[in-house]
Amino acid sequence: MGDFYQSGDWKGEKHVPVIHAPEKVKAGEPVEVKVLIGEEIPHPNTLEHYISWIKLYFHAKGAKFPVEIGTYNFSAHGEGDLFTEPHVVTRFTAEKSGTLLATSYCNIHGLWENSVEVKVEG
Numbered sequence: 001m002g003d004f005y006q007s008g009d010w011k012g013e014k015h016v017p018v019i020h021a022p023e024k025v026k027a028g029e030p031v032e033v034k035v036l037i038g039e040e041i042p043h044p045n046t047l048e049h050y051i052s053w054i055k056l057y058f059h060a061k062g063a064k065f066p067v068e069i070g071t072y073n074f075s076a077h078g079e080g081d082l083f084t085e086p087h088v089v090t091r092f093t094a095e096k097s098g099t100l101l102a103t104s105y106c107n108i109h110g111l112w113e114n115s116v117e118v119k120v121e122g
């Protein structure tokens with residue numbers, strides 16, 4: 001499965017999920033994370049071509065598996081002339097430093113991924 005995930009620099013590749021999170025946070029305190037597609041180069045958002053979902057995970061240093069923070073589905077693709085934007089703001093708390101991992105799915109161009117480090121200080 002991992003072979004199917006594509007990545008790149010989000011400034012040059014419109015599919016790569018852009019993750020905005022603080023570099024340093026305090027243990028147990030809510031961390032606000034914004035994940036979106038197409039910050040630098042907009043991705044199409046039409047009935048035929050759209051971002052279907054974003055998933056966000058946190059992999060704490062030394063942990064065997066990442067933990068899923070959330071799955072965000074973008075459901076409107078033109079019905080009633082309405083389009084959901086692939087843009088999510090959420091919060092989580094962590095006790096250990098680790099990596100935020102975001103994955104996304106374009107109905108035409110498949111699976112994409114990105115990650116950022118978050119330092120958690122006691």
Ligand SMILES: [Fe+2]
Pocket residue numbers: 015043049050106107108109
């Ligand atoms: Fe696409």
